[in-house]
Amino acid sequence: MSKKSIPSDDDEKVITDSEHLMWVEKYRPQSLSEVFNQKEVISRLEAIVARPNEMPHLLFAGPPGTGKTTVALCLAREIMKEYWREYTLELNASNERGIDTVRMRIKNFASYADRREGVPFRIVLLDESDSMTNDAQTALRRIMEESSKTTRFILTANYSSNIIEPIQSRCAVFRFSPLRQEDVVNYLEGICKKEGVRYERNALSLIYQSTEGDMRHALNMLQSASTLGEIDSASVNRVTGISGKSKVAGVIDTAFAGDFLGARNKMIELLQVSGMSEHDFIKYANEALSKSDYASSIEAIQATAEADYRLMMGSNPDIQLSAYLAQLAKLGKQMERSKK
Ligand SMILES: Nc1ncnc2c1ncn2[C@@H]1O[C@H](COP(=O)(O)OP(=O)(O)OP(=O)(O)O)[C@@H](O)[C@H]1O
Ligand SMILES: [Mg+2]
CATH class of the missing domain: 1.10.8.60 (Helicase, Ruva Protein; domain 3)
Structure with missing residues (x-):
């Protein structure tokens, strides 16, 4: 399979021939007009494309897989035409947790290229910014101010309420609705x-x-x-x-059956081999819990909330999720004993 690599920032993105592409990439809309639903968002953005100099920072909020990242890339493409890749920095806030990394990369990006005619600014796309800690967001707010002459930020988030107020108030907020x-x-x-x-x-x-x-x-x-x-x-x-959701339900069942090590091994496989994110893991665990015999167990609900919070704060996922499964295994054993 021949591969064509497109240079962007130092996360090299590899695009394969179209027949080998994952469909999520192959059919990712390339222009705003190809995006379906999200009519209000698209019409407001088309107005921005017509007068790009007036573009504020943007915050795209809404459920997963509804087009936030896609729309941000389409917007960059439509504003900057053939130069869009050169003038767009895509950072995934949940992978690049340290705000110093974010600051350094934005600084390097802001200084590496002179602007061309017809390119009004650079765009920094900060994906999944709701997973940044409050401290990191406060630092981000200053970075946004420092670089706002040359750079516009597009933040994406599942929940806008997880974004601190001073950032929200500096952005035009666009709400993406669930797809019909x-x-x-x-x-x-x-x-x-x-x-x-x-x-x-x-x-x-x-x-x-x-x-x-x-x-x-x-x-x-x-x-x-x-x-x-x-x-x-x-x-x-x-x-x-065989979807991830049901695999997580299997891990939770194993833990409640008292088999901590079995559950932990399955969890590690899901995270490290299948590449599931820790946030998806805990979200699916919560769904599995609500359908299980432990749905009304206060301890189980608290354990889930605590693990979710710690992951959000950027703690080590292996340690946090192992501790979580250990707690469920302990609860499972207690429940078993109380039945006897
Ligand atoms: N409104 C839409 N119209 C057409 N395709 C869409 C739309 N929303 C999502 N898709 C498809 O789904 C895939 C995922 O979309 P995208 O990455 O933009 O989601 P997202 O909202 O950023 O999700 P997340 O919150 O998980 O980051 C895209 O590759 C695209 O093909
Ligand atoms: Mg996205």
């Missing part, structure tokens, strides 16, 4: 046709239902199901059966 079933199903149908994959429409609805409007998740599920042949309820059920 009919639109997602139509979109998936279009992809099946382009890929020449046979499908049943009700299986596409099943994909929507198990992904709750998260297009990234839906596209990944569609692509996995397509490798099993036709997209029908059987192939979709097989894929959802």
Whole structure:
């Protein structure tokens, strides 16, 4: 497979030939007009594209997989045309937790290239900025002020309430809504046709239902199901059966059965081998808990809230999630004893 690498910042992004691409990349909209739903957001952004000099900092808030990162990249492309890559710095705030790293990279970026005619400013896209600590956000606020002459920030977040007020008040806030079933199903149908994959429409609805409007998740599920042949309820059920969500539910069951080491090994495999984020892990764990026999256990709910908080604060995920599973295993054993 031949690969073409596109130089950006020091996180080199590798784009493969289109037939080998993951569908989430292959079908990622390249212009604002290709983005579906989010009508209000798009029409406000089109007004900005028409008068880019007036663009404020932007905050995109909304559920996962609804187009925030995609729209930010489309906007950069439409404002800066062929130079967009050179003048856009994409940072993932949850991977680059240390604010010093963020500051250094923004500084280097702001100084490495002179601006060209027709390029009004540089754009820093700070993805998942709601996972930054309050201290880091306070430092970010100063960085935004220092560099605001030459740079516009686009922050993305699942919850705008996790962004400190002084940053929110410096940004125009755009709210992304969950994607509608009919639109997602139509979109998936279009992809099946382009890929020449046979499908049943009700299986596409099943994909929507198990992904709750998260297009990234839906596209990944569609692509996995397509490798099993036709997209029908059987192939979709097989894929959802092995989805991350149900794997986390399995880890939680193992912990409640008292098998701490077994649960911990499965958790480490999910994080390190499958690449699941610790935030997704705890989110799915919370869902699994609410459907389990322990749904009303105050200790289990507290343990989940504590683990979530510590992960948000940037603690070591292996240690925090191991401690969490140990607590669930202890609860499971207590419950077992009280039944006897
Ligand atoms: N409104 C949309 N229209 C078309 N495609 C979409 C839309 N929303 C998401 N997608 C598809 O889903 C994939 C994920 O979208 P994106 O990365 O923009 O989500 P996000 O909102 O940034 O999610 P997260 O909060 O998890 O970062 C994209 O590759 C794109 O193909
Ligand atoms: Mg994103």
